[in-house]
Amino acid sequence: MVITSAEFVKGIKGTDKILYDGKLQVAFVGRSNVGKSSLINSLVNRKNLARSSSQPGKTIRLDFFLINNTLYFVDLPGYGFAKFSQGKHEDIRKMMLWYLEYSEVKRRKVVLIIDAVVGLTEFDQQMIEVLKKHAIEFIIAVNKVDKLKAGEREQQLKNIQEECKGISVIPYSAKTKEGKGSLLKEIFM
Ligand code: GTP
Ligand code: MG
Numbered sequence: 001m002v003i004t005s006a007e008f009v010k011g012i013k014g015t016d017k018i019l020y021d022g023k024l025q026v027a028f029v030g031r032s033n034v035g036k037s038s039l040i041n042s043l044v045n046r047k048n049l050a051r052s053s054s055q056p057g058k059t060i061r062l063d064f065f066l067i068n069n070t071l072y073f074v075d076l077p078g079y080g081f082a083k084f085s086q087g088k089h090e091d092i093r094k095m096m097l098w099y100l101e102y103s104e105v106k107r108r109k110v111v112l113i114i115d116a117v118v119g120l121t122e123f124d125q126q127m128i129e130v131l132k133k134h135a136i137e138f139i140i141a142v143n144k145v146d147k148l149k150a151g152e153r154e155q156q157l158k159n160i161q162e163e164c165k166g167i168s169v170i171p172y173s174a175k176t177k178e179g180k181g182s183l184l185k186e187i188f189m
Contacts, residue, residue: 001188004068006044011061013095018064020104024071026187027062029096030113031123032078035143038174039113040065040073043184050075060088060095074099080123100130109187110138116145116171119156120163128164139168139186146173 010018019025028036037050049065050073063075076099077092100110110131114124131138142160145153153171161169168186172179 001184003044003184005066006046006049006068006073007066008049009064009066009072011063013061014098015102015104018072019102020106022106024107024109025064025074025105026067026071026109026111027074027076027099028111028113029076029127030078030143031080031115031118031121034078034113034115035174036075036078036113039111039141039143039172040075042174042177042180043187044073060091062095062099079127080121096127097130100136101134108136110136111183111187112138112140113172114140114142114160116142116153116156117147120160125163139170139183140164141170141172141179141183143172143174145171145178146175 010016012018028040030036040050041047044065044067050063060077062077065073065075067073076096079089079092079096099105112124112127112131114120128138130136140160142157145157148156157169157171170179170182170186172183
């Protein structure tokens with residue numbers, strides 16, 4: 001599958017008609033700084049389509065990108081950033097749960113991004129529980145594998161796969177683009 005076009009459509013903060021226009025929504029979720037925006041940029045071959053920053057103060061919104069005029073990539077706010085205030089943590093949590101549980105979205109998939117260096121965190125485990133509870137199809141991308149030595153990498157991938165039996169776990173690097181073909185294949189499957 002090749003991405004031939006990608007354009008930013010809008011950022012939403014609550015209900016919006018884009019949610020129920022019937023197109024597939026592929027949401028990218030993960031801890032703040034895990035590389036959601038970088039990973040989206042690497043998939044669509046654009047340096048700056050999704051905002052790549054870890055500014056803890058930025059507004060909480062869901063960014064919609066139209067891909068090949070047929071589906072959306074959705075960049076979600078990152079969870080679990082240590083510098084967020086309690087209030088901000090809570091706002092992000094509410095926003096994500098609202099979006100993931102929003103029943104008007106008929107067709108969705110989630111790419112859960114895990115940091116290869118950090119591994120599965122408690123926040124990631126909670127997210128997996130939510131996805132399972134709502135029977136949302138998801139794929140795991142283990143980003144930043146370029147930062148690990150061969151042995152560490154093997155061990156980390158093994159740990160993650162063990163905790164996530166039956167789920168596709170794809171080693172990825174937004175930096176080197178390793179895993180891009182495999183991830184696109186899973187997304188468009
Ligand atoms: P928030 O939107 O703040 O939650 O962050 P994010 O998850 O969108 O992360 P972002 O794409 O902004 O990347 C965070 C930092 O990690 C940046 O400095 C990126 O350059 C770096 N980064 C992202 N992906 C990779 C990767 O695959 N390898 C390496 N080495 N660095 C990466
Ligand atoms: Mg981002």
